Amino acid sequence: xxxxxxxxxxxxxxxxxxxxxxxxxxxxxxxxxxxxxxxxxxxxxxxxxxxxxxxxxxxxxxxxxxxxxxxxxxxxxxxxxxxxxxxxxxxxxxxxxxxxxxxxxxxxxxxxxxxxxxxxxxxxxxxxxxxxxxxxxxxxxxxxxxxxxxxxxxxxxxxxxxxxxxxxxxxxxxxxxxxxxxxxxxxxxxxxxxxxxxxxxxxxxxxxxxxxxxxxxxxxxxxxxxxxxxxxxxxxxxxxxxxxxxxxxxxxxxxxxxxxxxxxxxxxxxxxx
Numbered sequence: 001x002x003x004x005x006x007x008x009x010x011x012x013x014x015x016x017x018x019x020x021x022x023x024x025x026x027x028x029x030x031x032x033x034x035x036x037x038x039x040x041x042x043x044x045x046x047x048x049x050x051x052x053x054x055x056x057x058x059x060x061x062x063x064x065x066x067x068x069x070x071x072x073x074x075x076x077x078x079x080x081x082x083x084x085x086x087x088x089x090x091x092x093x094x095x096x097x098x099x100x101x102x103x104x105x106x107x108x109x110x111x112x113x114x115x116x117x118x119x120x121x122x123x124x125x126x127x128x129x130x131x132x133x134x135x136x137x138x139x140x141x142x143x144x145x146x147x148x149x150x151x152x153x154x155x156x157x158x159x160x161x162x163x164x165x166x167x168x169x170x171x172x173x174x175x176x177x178x179x180x181x182x183x184x185x186x187x188x189x190x191x192x193x194x195x196x197x198x199x200x201x202x203x204x205x206x207x208x209x210x211x212x213x214x215x216x217x218x219x220x221x222x223x224x225x226x227x228x229x230x231x232x233x234x235x236x237x238x239x240x241x242x243x244x245x246x247x248x249x250x251x252x253x254x255x256x257x258x259x260x261x262x263x264x265x266x267x268x269x270x271x272x273x
Contacts, residue, residue, distance in 0.1 A: 008032050008050065011147035014131050018108070018162040021045075022155035023056035051139060053150040054157040062154070065176045068231060071222040072174070076229055077138050080116055082215040089120040089169060095264055096121035098256055099169060102266045103196040105130050107164030110188060112153045112181065113171025119145045122169055153181035156188050164193045170200050172242075173234045182246035186271055195248065195269035201235050206261035236265060243269065 012019075012030050021028050026040025036045040036052050046053040060066045079087040089096050105126035114120060114134025123132060123146075134144070135151035151157050153168075153175050166185040175181045185195050219228045226233045234242075243250065252268040 008147075011133075015108075015133050015147060015158075018158050019149075020157060020159045021056070022054055022151060022157040023058055025159065028054075028157070048150060049140070050143065051147075051149055054135075055137065055150060055152055056155050059152055059155050062180075063176050065224065065231060068222045068224045069176050071220060072225060072229055072231065073137060075219045076174070077116075078215060078219060079229070080138070082213070084117070088115050088117045089122055090117055091121060093121050095256065095258070097124065098264070099196075099198050099266060100124045100126075102252075102254055102268070103165060103167065105132075105165055107131075107193075108162060109133070109165040109167060110135070110156075110158065110163045110185075111167045111169065112156070112185060113168060113174060114139075114148060115171075116140060118143060120169065152176075153184060156184040158188045160187045161190050163189050165189075165196055166193070167196045167198075169196075169198045172197065172199060172239075173230045173232060176231065178234075178242050179245045182242060182248060186246060186248060189271070191271065194251070195267075197239075197265075197267040197269060199234055199236075199239055199265045199267070200258075201263045201265060202233060203261045203263075239265070239267070243267075247271065 009032060019028055019030060020026060021038035021041060021043060023043055024038065024041040026038045028036045028038050030036050030052055033047055035047050043056060084090055100122045107130060109130060109132045111132060111134040114136045116138050132146040134146065134148045137150060137152050139148045139150040149157060154177050166189045172178050189195055221228050225231050248269045248271065250267050251270050254266040256264040258264060
């Protein structure tokens with residue numbers, strides 16, 4: 001058995017009891033170098049090199065917005081490859097430190113929309129017993145330092161009531177159905193756990209960059225999107241409506257001003273029941 005397989009096996013073992021079929025909730029066993037089969041609905045999930053593609057076929061039947069989302073994902077992947085310092089949570093970033101301090105990670109942590117990066121910069125200051133798992137549709141089997149699965153927020157491949165933290169770090173405005181994504185987070189989070197939400201708000205009228213690089217100018221904006229990367233940009237009032245629709249309450253809300261036009265909002269959310 002290769003070193004990669006042994007390492008991945010250890011990571012999977014930490015969450016083996018939590019991983020299920022995202023389509024029906026049936027039991028799924030993940031074994032390195034093999035497709036995973038749901039014992040209940042019999043859907044097969046591909047092995048894609050260093051992880052599994054756990055996106056159910058049925059997800060695309062839920063909305064015609066998925067075609068818009070496809071192009072935005074292409075744009076996002078280009079931005080991550082061409083300019084990771086400005087588009088991924090890497091390096092010594094004060095905003096990532098602030099979010100980590102706000103979250104105070106402990107126990108099992110699910111990062112929804114973790115991005116194709118080995119270790120997000122906000123995974124810091126956590127307790128010794130903390131274990132991370134991330135899901136993202138752009139995961140390509142990179143050599144991450146924690147378990148990453150290719151999945152979408154609207155169909156999380158985890159059973160209910162297993163995570164101490166479910167994290168959305170500037171990812172909520174990239175989903176086809178943010179309310180369903182928040183509902184899935186609420187389902188997967190323990191009753192005494194918390195959902196940690198980071199939303200970057202950008203005011204209208206923010207001046208564009210003086211000059212955009214060639215790779216940026218080549219990106220295509222699909223009809224039905226707010227910009228090259230977001231189906232809809234969110235402000236605080238939008239977030240409030242989404243949380244209410246998902247049955248979530250805000251326990252804490254911190255505001256961090258970036259500049260005249262941009263503000264970071266950190267929310268600690270709990271179930272409304």
